[in-house]
Amino acid sequence: SQQGEEDPQALSIQEGENATMNCSYKTSINNLQWYRQNSGRGLVHLILIRSNEREKHSGRLRVTLDTSKKSSSLLITASRAADTASYFCATARPGNTPLVFGKGTRLSVIA
Amino acid sequence: SAVISQKPSRDICQRGTSLTIQCQVDSQVTMMFWYRQQPGQSLTLIATANQGSEATYESGFVIDKFPISRPNLTFSTLTVSNMSPEDSSIYLCSVEEGGYEQYFGPGTRLTVT
Numbered sequence: 001s002q003q004g005e006e007d008p009q010a011l012s013i014q015e016g017e018n019a020t021m022n023c024s025y026k027t028s029i030n031n032l033q034w035y036r037q038n039s040g041r042g043l044v045h046l047i048l049i050r051s052n053e054r055e056k057h058s059g060r061l062r063v064t065l066d067t068s069k070k071s072s073s074l075l076i077t078a079s080r081a082a083d084t085a086s087y088f089c090a091t092a093r094p095g096n097t098p099l100v101f102g103k104g105t106r107l108s109v110i111a
Numbered sequence: 112s113a114v115i116s117q118k119p120s121r122d123i124c125q126r127g128t129s130l131t132i133q134c135q136v137d138s139q140v141t142m143m144f145w146y147r148q149q150p151g152q153s154l155t156l157i158a159t160a161n162q163g164s165e166a167t168y169e170s171g172f173v174i175d176k177f178p179i180s181r182p183n184l185t186f187s188t189l190t191v192s193n194m195s196p197e198d199s200s201i202y203l204c205s206v207e208e209g210g211y212e213q214y215f216g217p218g219t220r221l222t223v224t
């Protein structure tokens with residue numbers, strides 16, 4: 001069963017703007033991971049945030065985690081047309097892999 | 112991160128036939144997983160494949176339909192048996208590395224006619 005729910009389901013922005021995607025989940029987690037998928041191809045691992053972390057950065061990506069609210073957000077700054085893709089959050093429960101995926105957010109960045 | 116390849120990258124198969132998908136990793140890994148992604152949907156775990164033991168299947172997936180082999184620490188196969196159009200999906204293998212990060216292969220796009 002799916003654990004994460006992304007919000008919004010679809011997002012369309014202009015190049016250069018920031019894109020924020022949210023993910024909510026239901027149970028305790030060990031970590032939460034964000035992935036990108038271009039046009040139904042393989043998933044690219046973006047970032048992992050552990051349950052005891054609140055924020056992580058990687059290049060233009062910023063991920064936050066609020067375990068009290070069971071939610072995470074992915075911020076992409078200064079978006080580019082190449083960022084157009086579907087973004088998924090996935091959670092791993094304590095002591096248990098594999099990952100359980102959310103439904104994803106489809107991001108369109110318009111040049 | 113591990114480099115993962117899958118074969119075939121895509122296939123079109125007839126109803127009632129079977130297809131075996133191969134997953135090769137460039138390093139030894141303990142945990143390998145198989146996922147299915149139906150058109151326009153998210154990923155659903157089919158099974159966990161550990162070397163030296165039977166695969167562990169998720170609810171809704173059975174060994175007779177999706178037999179899995181894991182002969183060594185770098186290779187696994189998933190067979191989709193007696194296919195129907197509902198099996199049309201992208202099938203992805205993934206591996207877990209030491210820090211709990213999970214990496215995915217490029218996927219196999221299967222169309223059943």
